[in-house]
Amino acid sequence: MACALEYQELENRNPFVKDLNDQGYHTDFIGGYFVIYGLPYLDKDRALKYGDWVSALDLTEEGVISPPSKHQAWFRGDKPHKQDGRELVIGIRDDRIEVTQNFITNYSFSLKLVESGQMRQYSSFEEKVQTYLDVITVPAMAAYPEATPLCGIKIKAAAQGSPLRYPDTSSANYNLNDISSLLRGKKIAIIGLGGTGSYILDLLARTHLERIALFDDDKVHVHTIFRMPGFIRGAIGMGKVEALAQHYGEWHSGIEPIRERITQENIERLQEYDFVFVSVDDGPARLLIVNWLSSKSIPFIDCGMGLNRSVVGLNGTVRITGINRAAYERTVNTAYLPTANAKDDEYRRQAQIAELNALNAALAVIRFKQHFKLFDRIDESVWYTFETASFDLDCESASK
Numbered sequence: 001m002a003c004a005l006e007y008q009e010l011e012n013r014n015p016f017v018k019d020l021n022d023q024g025y026h027t028d029f030i031g032g033y034f035v036i037y038g039l040p041y042l043d044k045d046r047a048l049k050y051g052d053w054v055s056a057l058d059l060t061e062e063g064v065i066s067p068p069s070k071h072q073a074w075f076r077g078d079k080p081h082k083q084d085g086r087e088l089v090i091g092i093r094d095d096r097i098e099v100t101q102n103f104i105t106n107y108s109f110s111l112k113l114v115e116s117g118q119m120r121q122y123s124s125f126e127e128k129v130q131t132y133l134d135v136i137t138v139p140a141m142a143a144y145p146e147a148t149p150l151c152g153i154k155i156k157a158a159a160q161g162s163p164l165r166y167p168d169t170s171s172a173n174y175n176l177n178d179i180s181s182l183l184r185g186k187k188i189a190i191i192g193l194g195g196t197g198s199y200i201l202d203l204l205a206r207t208h209l210e211r212i213a214l215f216d217d218d219k220v221h222v223h224t225i226f227r228m229p230g231f232i233r234g235a236i237g238m239g240k241v242e243a244l245a246q247h248y249g250e251w252h253s254g255i256e257p258i259r260e261r262i263t264q265e266n267i268e269r270l271q272e273y274d275f276v277f278v279s280v281d282d283g284p285a286r287l288l289i290v291n292w293l294s295s296k297s298i299p300f301i302d303c304g305m306g307l308n309r310s311v312v313g314l315n316g317t318v319r320i321t322g323i324n325r326a327a328y329e330r331t332v333n334t335a336y337l338p339t340a341n342a343k344d345d346e347y348r349r350q351a352q353i354a355e356l357n358a359l360n361a362a363l364a365v366i367r368f369k370q371h372f373k374l375f376d377r378i379d380e381s382v383w384y385t386f387e388t389a390s391f392d393l394d395c396e397s398a399s400k
Contacts, residue, residue, distance in 0.1 A: 010034075013063040016126045022169070024150030031099045032056070033074075034125075038151030039133070040140035041080035044087075048144045050151070051077020053132060054097075054105055057125070065125045071112050073132055074105040083139045090135055111135060162208040163254035180208055182372050187211040189273045191262050191289060193218075193240040195227030195357030196303045196364075197279035201244055202229040203365045205251040212254055213273065214241040217261040226352050261285075267292050275371065277364055279303040287332070287339040294328040299371055301364045302337060305356055316353065316388040318360045320367055327382035336383040336396075359386065 007029040011018045017034075020027050026037040036053045043049050054074040058066040074097055080088045091110025098104050111132060112119050122128040133149065141147045156167035162184060171180040186209050190197050193216040204212055220228075220235045220243050228235075228244075235243040241257035249255050260266060262285065270276055270293060278289050278300055286302060293300045301322040308315055321327060321337050331337035363384060370377040381395035 009063055010065075014065050014125075016124075016129075017065070020129070021152065024153035024156075026152035026155055029057075030103070033099050035099065035103075036129070036133075036149075039137050039149050040144070040147035041077065041136050042083065042140050042143060043078045044081055044085065046081065046083065046085055046143065048140055048147055049078055051075055051080070051136075052103075053136070054099055055125075055128065055132075067124050068122050068128050071110060071122060071128070073109045073111070073128075074099075075107045075109060076103065076105045077107075079107060080136050081139070083143050088135060088139075090132075160208075163210065163252050164206070164208060165251060165253060168208070179374055182374050184208045185210050186274045186372070187213070187272060188275045188277065188368075189213040189215060189270060190277045190279065191215045192279040192281070193244055194224070194279065194281065195354060196305065196360045197277065198228040198240075198244055199354075199358045199361030200277050200279065200303075200364060201248055201255075203361060205248040205255065209252075210254055211256060212252065213256045213258055214245060215258050215260055215262055216240045217259055227354050227357055229354075229358070262289055264288065270298065271296065273298065275368060276300045277303065277368070279360075279364075281341075283338050283340040286337070290328055290337065291332070294325040297325070299323045301367055303360050303364050304338065305353075305360055306342065307353060307356070310389070314353070314388075316356050318356055318363065318386045318388075319383065320360070320363045321383040322367065323371055323382075330382050336385075356388070 007027075010029045011021060017027065020036070028035045028037065033054050034057050038050045039053055041049055041051055052075070054076070055068070056070065058069050060066055074095060079092055080090075082088060092107050094106070095108035096104055096106065109132070113122060113131065114120075122131070137149050153166055156169075157165050160167055168180055171177050188204065188209055188211070190200050190212065193201065193214055197216070201212065201214065216239075218240050220238050220240055222236060224240065225231065225235060232243050232247045235247075239257070239259045241259050245255045245257035262270070267288065276289075276293055276298060278286060278293075280286055280289070290300060290302050299322065301320050304319040304321070306317045319336060321331050328337065333339050363386070366375060367384070369375045379395070384393065384395045386393050
């Protein structure tokens with residue numbers, strides 16, 4: 001970006017400019033002009049095009065943008081039109097100004113404000129920008145719902161070099177890039193995409209993980225959508241992994257749906273992953289998967305939940321167990337790594353307890369991030385449980 005230091009100073013002194021940048025507009029300050037790149041508009045044939053808007057600035061000695069003294073702006077692109085094919089009524093005329101040697105405008109605009117029958121000046125630069133944005137981009141976005149003026153999002157996301165489709169600005173703003181980058185290049189799998197598994201995906205889709213594989217052979221039913229985060233339109237009847245991959249693919253480009261149940265015949269597929277989340281509700285399947293993972297030294301977290309009717313309401317327990325062979329040997333065939341299916345469990349009767357699924361997923365992801373050093377860890381517990389009635393969190397280490 002040309003004049004990056006000048007632009008940074010402009011942003012620091014003008015909250016509106018920073019707000020545009022934070023929203024995802026691709027803005028710049030070059031050659032003494034303020035520029036917004038990549039604004040969608042309609043050409044004379046009502047085709048979708050993108051152009052660059054340019055305005056002079058009235059700056060104080062401190063670098064604060066004053067209310068604009070002129071209503072004119074410039075544009076690099078074709079003449080913008082309305083949806084009916086007519087030119088926008090914004091005083092368009094041929095006007096070439098050189099912003100830089102490689103940036104020359106095609107047109108100038110003269111968009112004046114009228115209030116109570118009288119023309120008036122813009123009260124702020126923000127008002128000028130917003131007025132032009134609305135007039136130029138609204139027809140294009142109405143005709144092409146996928147069009148967006150926020151091209152800065154894609155540019156910044158590509159620059160960060162990860163599968164995330166949005167820039168991780170929070171990590172950058174708070175100097176945490178070194179921490180968030182610890183997940184770069186890692187490949188993980190989630191086995192079982194019911195309530196807990198889908199919440200695990202919801203949390204992981206916002207990270208720099210290289211790949212997130214989803215294993216489940218079931219379809220989305222009505223009761224399923226009560227356990228998934230948010231609402232995925234049209235999901236009922238789709239495979240769980242396809243519905244979730246399509247939805248969270250908006251966040252992350254490395255999500256891989258694999259519509260399979262893990263069995264003895266395909267378990268070798270897990271060999272390629274750096275970490276595996278196990279969120280199945282079948283005891284024998286849990287035993288097969290966790291035994292195999294731990295024997296291959298593939299770190300894992302097994303998630304579990306129990307829910308029973310008490311005298312008053314429901315009483316639930318949320319559990320995570322892992323992360324290595326020692327954890328498996330310590331807990332296998334116990335309540336902390338059950339290998340048989342519970343006979344009386346309200347959870348298996350499709351109770352609406354998305355909050356417990358979300359909690360189960362959050363505990364699992366925190367433990368996962370501890371494993372990769374994103375979070376500190378001061379004990380060696382191999383299991384953790386949370387009980388809803390008492391609000392107690394309990395744990396036990398391998399040394400006990």
